[in-house]
Amino acid sequence: MPLNIVVMAAGKGTRMKSSLPKVLHKLAGRSLLQHVLSRTAALQAQARIVITGHGADQVEAAVAGAGIRFVRQEPQLGTGHAIQQTVPALEDGGSTLILSGDTPLISTPTTQALVEASHGARLVLLTIEYADPTGYGRIVRDGEAVKAIVEHKDATPEQRQIRECYTGIMAAPTEALKRWVGQLSNQNAQGEYYLTDIVAMAVAEGVPVVAVKTTDETEVLGVNSPSQLAHLERRFQRQQAEALMDAGVRLADPARFDLRGELQCGRDVDIDVNCVFEGKVSLGDGVRIGANCVIRNATIAAGARIHEFTHIDGEAAGVSVGEGALIGPFARLRPGAQLGAEVHIGNFVEVKNATLARGAKANHLAYLGDATVGERVNYGAGSITANYDGANKHRTTIGADVHVGSNCVLVAPVTLGDGATIGGGSTITKDVAPGQLAVARGRQTVISEWVRPVKKK
Ligand code: UD1
Ligand code: MG
Numbered sequence: 001m002p003l004n005i006v007v008m009a010a011g012k013g014t015r016m017k018s019s020l021p022k023v024l025h026k027l028a029g030r031s032l033l034q035h036v037l038s039r040t041a042a043l044q045a046q047a048r049i050v051i052t053g054h055g056a057d058q059v060e061a062a063v064a065g066a067g068i069r070f071v072r073q074e075p076q077l078g079t080g081h082a083i084q085q086t087v088p089a090l091e092d093g094g095s096t097l098i099l100s101g102d103t104p105l106i107s108t109p110t111t112q113a114l115v116e117a118s119h120g121a122r123l124v125l126l127t128i129e130y131a132d133p134t135g136y137g138r139i140v141r142d143g144e145a146v147k148a149i150v151e152h153k154d155a156t157p158e159q160r161q162i163r164e165c166y167t168g169i170m171a172a173p174t175e176a177l178k179r180w181v182g183q184l185s186n187q188n189a190q191g192e193y194y195l196t197d198i199v200a201m202a203v204a205e206g207v208p209v210v211a212v213k214t215t216d217e218t219e220v221l222g223v224n225s226p227s228q229l230a231h232l233e234r235r236f237q238r239q240q241a242e243a244l245m246d247a248g249v250r251l252a253d254p255a256r257f258d259l260r261g262e263l264q265c266g267r268d269v270d271i272d273v274n275c276v277f278e279g280k281v282s283l284g285d286g287v288r289i290g291a292n293c294v295i296r297n298a299t300i301a302a303g304a305r306i307h308e309f310t311h312i313d314g315e316a317a318g319v320s321v322g323e324g325a326l327i328g329p330f331a332r333l334r335p336g337a338q339l340g341a342e343v344h345i346g347n348f349v350e351v352k353n354a355t356l357a358r359g360a361k362a363n364h365l366a367y368l369g370d371a372t373v374g375e376r377v378n379y380g381a382g383s384i385t386a387n388y389d390g391a392n393k394h395r396t397t398i399g400a401d402v403h404v405g406s407n408c409v410l411v412a413p414v415t416l417g418d419g420a421t422i423g424g425g426s427t428i429t430k431d432v433a434p435g436q437l438a439v440a441r442g443r444q445t446v447i448s449e450w451v452r453p454v455k456k457k
Pocket of ligand 2: 222224
């Protein structure tokens with residue numbers, strides 16, 4: 001049976017007080033609208049329509065993709081008017097699922113249940129009981145039977161006592177929906193075309209109306225203000241944290257954990273407080289992450305330890321950290337950092353587009369960019385690869401067992417052969433053969449019995 005999915009996203013979102021359209025504000029790193037679209041991606045739909053209006057160009061550019069069609073609503077005269085714009089685009093013969101772009105955490109099973117209950121023949125409303133229903137459309141019943149939805153501003157004092165509210169999510173028989181939205185009027189408190197007026201029309205026509213009540217407030221909470229956005233973010237983070245803990249991950253504090261993407265964890269993973277994971281991150285068995293780390297697009301192998309205040313950002317190229325490696329505190333791993341097993345990267349060391357083989361160490365205040373570093377290399381404090389000549393990037397190749405003293409500048413392109421030694425303070429501009437010692441600095445001058453100047457009286 002054909003299914004249309006319509007996401008309403010044309011509203012202004014005045015209370016966000018932002019120049020960014022409301023549905024593009026981010027929850028856990030993805031826009032509100034992306035959440036809605038991804039949570040309904042599993043439903044087999046003939047048409048996926050996003051209604052845009054306020055900031056339409058921006059919204060469309062942000063979520064354009066396979067199978068999504070945009071219908072513009074200009075001006076925005078209410079939710080019923082929004083659905084009117086989609087009528088030519090709706091496939092007949094089945095149901096239409098209507099969602100709100102600002103209600104991001106709707107669950108896939110709930111949407112499936114609504115569609116199944118509608119089955120092209122029934123109007124199915126998702127409802128919830130609120131302790132404080134102020135502002136919501138109320139579900140008016142006669143006995144058990146749903147009779148209408150009345151908007152808060154249009155409700156009588158008695159109707160305002162009703163605690164069962166419409167969540168803004170419904171599944172309707174498509175052909176009837178098209179007919180009903182053509183008959184809406186805007187004679188009401190807000191002068192808008194209310195989609196919710198179709199309920200009374202269905203009742204009048206004898207079309208069955210079903211209210212499906214959810215008890216999960218999180219899935220129907222909408223975002224209207226920065227405060228509500230932050231509140232929903234914490235709820236969502238808590239859900240993610242609980243799911244990880246159920247899978248055995250040890251979080252020092254689930255309230256101080258943020259995942260903005262996907263996190264895969266092996267067994268016995270420990271994550272200390274205030275860590276942020278973004279994009280795709282994978283942590284192998286026994287990985288320990290210290291407090292205050294930010295980790296994005298990275299793969300961290302079993303037994304590795306990421307100490308406090310480390311920043312890892314693989315961007316598109318990714319970062320990989322080998323088994324048993326020790327990183328940080330205060331380390332920075334950038335795109336293309338590929339660290340082998342047992343590598344040590346210490347405080348204030350930056351690694352970018354560089355491969356370090358097993359057991360290589362750079363423990364203090366160093367830069368390794370565009371470099372290939374062999375096994376067991378010891379890279380001294382304050383040493384850097386000078387990889388950029390002002391126009392192009394060049395590579396530094398360091399063989400196995402090389403010892404680079406402190407405060408060296410390796411001017412790329414340059415190759416240090418296996419087992420070479422570089423004296424501290426050297427600026428190396430020429431290749432060094434295996435086993436050689438290279439020292440490139442001024443010789444020390446010594447003056448015996450030197451008398452220091454004294455201050456004139
Ligand atoms: C709506 C419901 C109300 C329900 C509440 C749940 C109506 C008339 N009322 O009220 O019963 O309790 O949701 O949150 O539907 N939109 C458009 N074009 C428009 C107007 C709105 O696309 O012209 C979009 C908004 O961007 C938003 C959604 O529709 O995503 C809901 O609109 P909103 O103005 O928030 O409706 P409410 O007043 O909250
Ligand atoms: Mg709303």
